[in-house]
Amino acid sequence: MEFKKSTVYKGSLAVLTTKHQKFKAIATPMRAGLGLNLLTVNFDTDTLGTFTGEVERKGSARENALKKARIGMAMAGKKLGIASEGSFGPHPLVPFLSAGEETMAFIDDKLKIEVVEQMLSLKSNFAHCSVQRFEELSDFLKRVKFPSHAVIVRPNFNRTNWVSNLSSKLGISIPPQQIFKGITNQEELQEAFEHCRTISEDGLVLIQSDMRAHLNPTRLRLIRQLAIKLARRLAHGCSVCGCPGWGVTGVVSGLPCRDCRFPSDLPKLEVFACPSCTHQETLPRRDGVLNVDPMNCEMCNP
Ligand SMILES: [Zn+2]
Ligand SMILES: [Zn+2]
Structure with a gap:
């Protein structure tokens, strides 16, 4: 296969739209691979959907990553933009394994191109469980790599869940009262657990892995690998027109x-x-x- 090495982005500046501190994981490969520098804009990407369902995600990962990149470009007034989007669930071919997929979009409005790369990993710690007693959690906590990876705690069922499901269906956002995110220590976990248990209508507490990148080193590593893949792709120019990507x-x-x-x-x-x-x-x-x-x-x- 033929390609020309592209150096179009050397010394350029692109905007990265992120709330969850993915900057280092993406900026380093872009600088090393392309000589492309990044700046970030402070945009709350949670308004486009959260992993925990308070705001429902609409559209494909590809569409969302492109949309995020566009938002940052508009905010910073730049022609180059990058954003990434994670999705998690059962592995498409092996349903009992959980998988994480990262999607990263690059937009160049000068050349009028959009380049999207994706990466699937089986190393994801994506999981959840509902238990009655705190002691039942130990195996689960090992599996989700707590405390190096954060967890989320909430009542398994109460009116708050119902309200948040309804609000996302209606497309409005009601701040959930009883959800504890980003927990990375035992004491805090136990406290949140006891609180959720007392207000849970079925007496069960729901624990989930927190998939936000800055609280999930496994995910951050995958984002870094994907950034390397995207940088490599952008360094490949078309053998006919020379366009990168x-x-x-x-x-x-x-x-x-x-x-x-x-x-x-x-x-x-x-x-x-x-x-x-x-x-x-x-x-x-x-x-x-x-x-x-x-x-x-x-x-x-x-
Ligand atoms: Zn055969
Ligand atoms: Zn071409």
Whole structure:
């Protein structure tokens, strides 16, 4: 595959929209990889949706990351913007594992391009549980890496949950009264737990991992890796027009079975494209995988 090294962003300034202190994790790779400097704007990204559901998230991670980047660019009056967005849940292929996905968007309004990169990780500590007694928590706390990673405590069910669900449906934001976020020490945890237990209508307390980046080193590490991936992509210029951001934008499925050659749903080829012109190249997977194990073949192992 052909690409030109792009140095367009050397010495430029881009604005990073973030509330949750992702600056270092993103700024270092951008400076090292592209010579691009970042400034941050103080925008409360929680107004676009929170992980804990007080404000419901709308749209895809891609749309949200782009929207956040645009907000920062408008606030700072810059032509270059970056923002990231995390999403968490069961792994798409292995439902009993939890996964974290980060999405990072870069916008250049001078070149009129948008470049988005994503990264999926199984190292996520995303989890929740409901218990009656504090002692029941010890295994869960180990799993979510408390106290190096923060947790959130709230009553499993009470009127506050009901009000916050309703308010998000109506698109208005009512500050929740009974939710304790960002807990990183045992004493505070126990205090919040006892309080929530007494006001919980079913006597259970709901504990969740706090997924906000500055309280979650695992997530911050993934954001850093993704920033490196995005910086690499922006250093790749299109071999036809020279625009930065040449990279994978899609896949062609149909990876064949090793024995019977029946095509699976898994990616067989990767589509590289330029964010500006129509130049594209379709190439074999970079990881070198050429076929599917017959164990996972619909024909060999239905
Ligand atoms: Zn091009
Ligand atoms: Zn087969």
